[in-house]
Amino acid sequence: xxxxxxxxxxxxxxxxxxxxxxxxxxxxxxxxxxxxxxxxxxxxxxxxxxxxxxxxxxxxxxxxxxxxxxxxxxxxxxxxxxxxxxxxxxxxxxxxxxxxxxxxxxxxxxxxxxxxxxxxxxxxxxxxxxxxxxxxxxxxxxxxxxxxxxxxxxxxxxxxxxxxxxxxxxxxxxxxxxxxxxxxxxxxxxxxxxxxxxxxxxxxxxxxxxxxxxxxxxxxxxxxxxxxxxxxxxxxxxxxxxxxxxxxxxxxxxxxxxxxxxxxxxxxxxxxxxxxxxxxxxxxxxxxxxxxxxxxxxxxxxxxxxxxxxxxxxxxxxxxxxxxxxxxxxxxxxxxxxxxxxxxxxxxxxxxxxxxxxxxxxxxxxxxxxxxxxxxxxxxxxxxxxxxxxxxxxxxxxxxxxxxxxx
Numbered sequence: 001x002x003x004x005x006x007x008x009x010x011x012x013x014x015x016x017x018x019x020x021x022x023x024x025x026x027x028x029x030x031x032x033x034x035x036x037x038x039x040x041x042x043x044x045x046x047x048x049x050x051x052x053x054x055x056x057x058x059x060x061x062x063x064x065x066x067x068x069x070x071x072x073x074x075x076x077x078x079x080x081x082x083x084x085x086x087x088x089x090x091x092x093x094x095x096x097x098x099x100x101x102x103x104x105x106x107x108x109x110x111x112x113x114x115x116x117x118x119x120x121x122x123x124x125x126x127x128x129x130x131x132x133x134x135x136x137x138x139x140x141x142x143x144x145x146x147x148x149x150x151x152x153x154x155x156x157x158x159x160x161x162x163x164x165x166x167x168x169x170x171x172x173x174x175x176x177x178x179x180x181x182x183x184x185x186x187x188x189x190x191x192x193x194x195x196x197x198x199x200x201x202x203x204x205x206x207x208x209x210x211x212x213x214x215x216x217x218x219x220x221x222x223x224x225x226x227x228x229x230x231x232x233x234x235x236x237x238x239x240x241x242x243x244x245x246x247x248x249x250x251x252x253x254x255x256x257x258x259x260x261x262x263x264x265x266x267x268x269x270x271x272x273x274x275x276x277x278x279x280x281x282x283x284x285x286x287x288x289x290x291x292x293x294x295x296x297x298x299x300x301x302x303x304x305x306x307x308x309x310x311x312x313x314x315x316x317x318x319x320x321x322x323x324x325x326x327x328x329x330x331x332x333x334x335x336x337x338x339x340x341x342x343x344x345x346x347x348x349x350x351x352x353x354x355x356x357x358x359x360x361x362x363x364x365x366x367x368x369x370x371x372x373x374x375x376x377x378x379x380x381x382x383x384x385x386x387x388x389x390x391x392x393x394x395x396x397x398x399x400x401x402x403x404x405x406x407x
Contacts, residue, residue: 021050024230028202029059031226032155036190036201038222041230042379042393043206043315046270050230051157051204062200063152065089070160073167075178079134080121086145088114093144100140131178135185139195146198154199162205162212166323169215176216183213183221190224201225207323208377214370232394238268245277253291260293264300266395271312279303305403313400316380324374331358332375333405336392339381340402345389348372 028050031037041047055066067085072078087093094112097105101124108120125134146154158164165183168175189195203209203225213219233241239258246253261280265272279299284291320329335351355371356363372390375381382391392398 021046021053021230024050024228025053025057027228028054029062031228032062032153032200032202036203036225038209038225038227039202039204039230040208040227041206042269043313043319045206045230045232047204047206047230048159051159051202054155054202055157058155061152062155063149064155064157066157066159068159069164070167072164073171074175075131075168075182076122076125076129078164078182079125079138080118082138083121083141084114084118086141087117090145090148092148093141096141096144100137100144131181139189142189142199143194146194153197155202156199157202157204159204160206161203162207162209163323165209165212165216166207169212170322180216180218180221183216183218187221187224206379207319208374208379211374211377233268233270233273235262235268238262238273241270242273242277245274249281251281251291256293257291257296260296264296269394269396272396275304275309275312276300279309305400310400310404313397316397317401317405327359327362328371328374331355331363331371332380334358335375335390336380336401337406339390339392340398340406345384345387345391348383348388348390351390 028037028039039047039051041050051066055064058064065085067081069078069081072081087097091110094105094108094110097108105120105124108117112120128134142154165179168179168182186201189199190201203222209222210219213222232238239262242258242261243253261273261276262268265276276296276299280291280296283289283295283299283303289295317333320332324332331354334354335346338346338351338354351372352363352365352368355368359367372381372383376383379393380397382393383389384391392401
């Protein structure tokens with residue numbers, strides 16, 4: 001097998017499987033020199049792969065720490081994860097814990113496993129769960145970490161930060177209050193010394209952070225942060241990517257096949273291209289047929305949206321009920337069902353009529369526009385303001401939605 005990216009459909013890609021996001025990576029490092037940033041992308045666009053690449057290949061002036069936050073539902077959970085991850089990255093800080101935290105860490109051994117440490121953290125937080133106390137302790141821990149890593153800037157990479165905030169919100173008023181407290185504290189850190197000059201945050205999300213922040217009425221807490229959106233590959237990059245994926249498998253391929261793959265996929269998203277190529281190779285091996293443009297068409301029409309790959313996109317549907325109120329979720333599902341049935345888009349007025357039918361007398365135009373903006377920032381739709389029409393975000397997702405949720 002030759003060197004190059006392998007087909008990588010499930011978890012984030014890294015190492016040699018991480019392919020050509022140099023422009024995005026350079027944008028991130030340039031932005032981090034002066035400010036924190038929001039890194040936004042639809043589900044399965046490679047956002048986590050970019051974040052892990054930043055962690056694993058930092059520029060000399062930065063020291064990154066990566067946090068996966070999707071499965072945390074409270075401020076206490078965030079505290080435990082944050083402190084544990086900092087200690088995991090610099091175990092010498094264990095010696096400082098008695099002084100910074102509490103007697104619970106008096107006899108802690110530097111060789112303690114991270115799981116044992118998390119248990120101690122959970123116990124300490126349960127015994128003394130005052131956020132005002134813990135935020136000061138965490139700030140002191142961050143200063144110690146800064147001193148150890150000088151002159152590098154610390155970069156805290158928060159993957160799925162908006163989802164974590166949504167988890168907080170779903171826990172009720174206490175969770176909403178905790179989300180606001182966390183956002184306010186993080187903003188304060190970004191504006192006071194020594195953190196202003198020496199600490200950066202990357203807030204990554206596959207749902208729009210603006211929607212979540214707006215719901216909390218806390219827009220001011222992120223108005224100092226730059227935003228970078230991870231888009232699809234450019235055409236030339238996609239062509240090179242396809243060529244190399246086949247080359248690694250030692251399968252010769254001609255330009256007509258490459259062009260047909262790009263045509264049927266529509267939007268050059270890495271996972272779409274990889275699923276397409278994976279299905280083509282399997283179909284060719286199973287049937288003994290050569291890889292031709294006709295086989296590409298057949299695989300797109302009959303295989304890539306079949307049961308084998310369905311699970312990779314089910315989250316797009318599931319998160320409508322997880323992260324949207326019930327009434328909004330029903331309205332959005334119906335609007336998306338209409339959009340999936342047409343290639344010509346749907347007028348905003350037609351979608352508003354659907355919204356009113358679902359919402360009854362609660363369905364005013366202002367709330368509709370807010371909901372439309374929310375599903376646009378969550379990468380379900382695109383709006384053409386000149387035509388006053390709405391389209392599915394991309395062809396692949398539209399076709400998938402039509403097949404599984406179009407009736």
